[in-house]
Amino acid sequence: MAKTNDAMAQQRALRRRRRSRQLLGAVVCLLVVIGAVSVVTTGAGLVAKAFDDTDEKLAYEQRLMTLVGFDPVPFDSLDEANQNTLLSALIWETLANVDKDALEHDDLGAPYLPTLELDKTAASLYGPDYKFTYETFEDRGLTYTYDEERSAFLVPITSAISDYYPQVEKIRREGDTQRVTVGYLSQYNEDGSLILNTSEITPVKYYDYIFTRNDGNYYLSAIVSSEMTASSSAEDADSAASVPNAQDQLMEQLAPETDSQVSSDSAAE
Numbered sequence: 001m002a003k004t005n006d007a008m009a010q011q012r013a014l015r016r017r018r019r020s021r022q023l024l025g026a027v028v029c030l031l032v033v034i035g036a037v038s039v040v041t042t043g044a045g046l047v048a049k050a051f052d053d054t055d056e057k058l059a060y061e062q063r064l065m066t067l068v069g070f071d072p073v074p075f076d077s078l079d080e081a082n083q084n085t086l087l088s089a090l091i092w093e094t095l096a097n098v099d100k101d102a103l104e105h106d107d108l109g110a111p112y113l114p115t116l117e118l119d120k121t122a123a124s125l126y127g128p129d130y131k132f133t134y135e136t137f138e139d140r141g142l143t144y145t146y147d148e149e150r151s152a153f154l155v156p157i158t159s160a161i162s163d164y165y166p167q168v169e170k171i172r173r174e175g176d177t178q179r180v181t182v183g184y185l186s187q188y189n190e191d192g193s194l195i196l197n198t199s200e201i202t203p204v205k206y207y208d209y210i211f212t213r214n215d216g217n218y219y220l221s222a223i224v225s226s227e228m229t230a231s232s233s234a235e236d237a238d239s240a241a242s243v244p245n246a247q248d249q250l251m252e253q254l255a256p257e258t259d260s261q262v263s264s265d266s267a268a269e
Helices: 004-052 056-070 083-095 113-126 230-239 246-254 259-268
Strands: 111-114 137-139 141-146 152-154 167-175 177-185 205-214 216-226
Touching: 056 083, 056 167, 056 177, 083 111, 083 113, 083 137, 083 141, 113 152, 113 216, 113 259, 177 216
Parallel strands: none
Antiparallel strands: 111 152, 137 141, 141 152, 167 177, 177 205, 205 216
16 A cells, blocks of 8 residues: 555656646747747847938938039039039028027128138038138129128028929948939929929939048048939839848848748648
């Protein structure tokens, strides 16, 4: 009888140990699954962040807003650029970001814009090494009078007329340069009429803005013709839905197996 009781006790102990091992195994499996899901989720977030340059595009659009509005003629270097166009865009960009009430005005109310402020704006776009020669000039029918005594430009009492505004299509890194493809948007049709439906506004032309690296920052150094055209951009948009990008392909590799894959694998085993 004692032997029977001992055997039953051993069996009960064995069952308890077996259940403990099963419970431990279940917990371990659960932790593995949670860890795998966390890795996939984190990986997906990192991939999405790596391929998402929306903020950078918006920053370039803001940075180029005024200059694109003046429709500068392309140039291979700043020394070859139309200085009057660059200067007029520089003046209006600076004027939009200073306290106008703090500026000195003439008898008619026209503001004197100090070249010290212009230097700050120029350095942020063209770099600290590029310097403009300040003197009276004309551009787009407006005269900007330079006052040597005040070291300031007398800005005409009017508003700058922008032909276009930018839409950054893509940013490519090429060594120490960034090639920023900019689409030129216009609110007007070819006949001069206003486009009422903003969803119909599309770029009418493209240029590549070349930014060169200097002390860790990128500054505009050239504007060149772009390979992108209005027709090619439309074709790219149509084909984008049918051609998976690198992010989609990587996400497909990271995705867990489907139920059908698991079933087929189990059957094979």
